[in-house]
Amino acid sequence: MTYDDELTEVADQSSADALAILAVYLAATETSPSTSETAAAIAFSVALHNATAVKLADLHLADLLTVSAGRSVLPLGLAPSEGDIPRLTAAVETILAEDSALAREPEPAIAAAPEVAPGNVAPQHERNSLQRVDRLARSEPLEAASHAEGQAVALSDLVVAWTRVLSPGACTKCVAWAEGGREFPKKAAFKRHHGCTCTRGPITKEDRLAERN
Numbered sequence: 001m002t003y004d005d006e007l008t009e010v011a012d013q014s015s016a017d018a019l020a021i022l023a024v025y026l027a028a029t030e031t032s033p034s035t036s037e038t039a040a041a042i043a044f045s046v047a048l049h050n051a052t053a054v055k056l057a058d059l060h061l062a063d064l065l066t067v068s069a070g071r072s073v074l075p076l077g078l079a080p081s082e083g084d085i086p087r088l089t090a091a092v093e094t095i096l097a098e099d100s101a102l103a104r105e106p107e108p109a110i111a112a113a114p115e116v117a118p119g120n121v122a123p124q125h126e127r128n129s130l131q132r133v134d135r136l137a138r139s140e141p142l143e144a145a146s147h148a149e150g151q152a153v154a155l156s157d158l159v160v161a162w163t164r165v166l167s168p169g170a171c172t173k174c175v176a177w178a179e180g181g182r183e184f185p186k187k188a189a190f191k192r193h194h195g196c197t198c199t200r201g202p203i204t205k206e207d208r209l210a211e212r213n
C-alpha cells in the first residue's frame with residue numbers, strides 16, 4: 001500500500017466514524033446526544049485520525065530519507081497540533097448550529113460558493129451537516145499529514161529542498177504549483193487545497209552529491 005493509499009484510508013475512516021456519530025444525533029431520538037456532546041465526540045474522533053495521519057507522514061518521510069541517505073533515518077516522533085480538539089469542536093458546533101437554523105427556514109437561499117481556506121469549514125452552498133462533516137472529517141487528516149510533512153522536512157538536517165510530488169490524478173492547480181518539478185527551499189510554503197494529497201519529495205545532500213558525480 002502506498003503512502004497516498006494509506007492516507008486516503010485514514011481520511012475515509014475519519015469520515016465514516018464522524019458520519020456514524022452524526023447519524024445518531026440526526027436521528028433525534030430521546031436518547032440522541034446533545035449538539036455539544038455530538039460536536040465533542042466528532043472532534044475527538046477526527047483528532048484521533050489526525051494523530052494517525054501525522055504518524056504516517058513522519059514514518060513516510062523517514063522511509064524516503066533512509067533510501068536517499070543509504071542509512072537508517074528514524075521518524076522524528078511528531079505530534080498533532082495541540083489545539084485540535086477545541087478547534088474541531090467549535091467547527092462542528094458551527095456546522096450543527098447552522099444546519100438546525102437552516103432547517104427552520106422554509107426556503108434557504110443558496111449562495112455562490114466562495115473559495116475556502118484550508119482548515120475552514122465548507123462553503124455556504126454545502127449548508128448540510130452531512131456533507132460538511134464529511135468534508136471536514138476527510139480533509140483534516142490530509143491537512144494534518146501535510147503539515148507534519150512540512151515540519152519533518154524543515155527539521156531534518158538531511159533535507160536541503162523538496163519538489164512537489166503530484167498525487168495520482170492531480171488537479172490543474174496542483175500541476176501548476178509543482179512548477180515543472182522545481183526544487184523549493186526546504187522551508188518554503190506548500191500550496192494545497194481542501195482534500196489535496198500531493199506531498200513533498202525531499203531532496204537531500206546525498207541526492208545533490210549523486211547529481212554532481
Ligand SMILES: [Zn+2]
Pocket residue numbers: 170171172173174193196197
Ligand atoms: Zn490538487
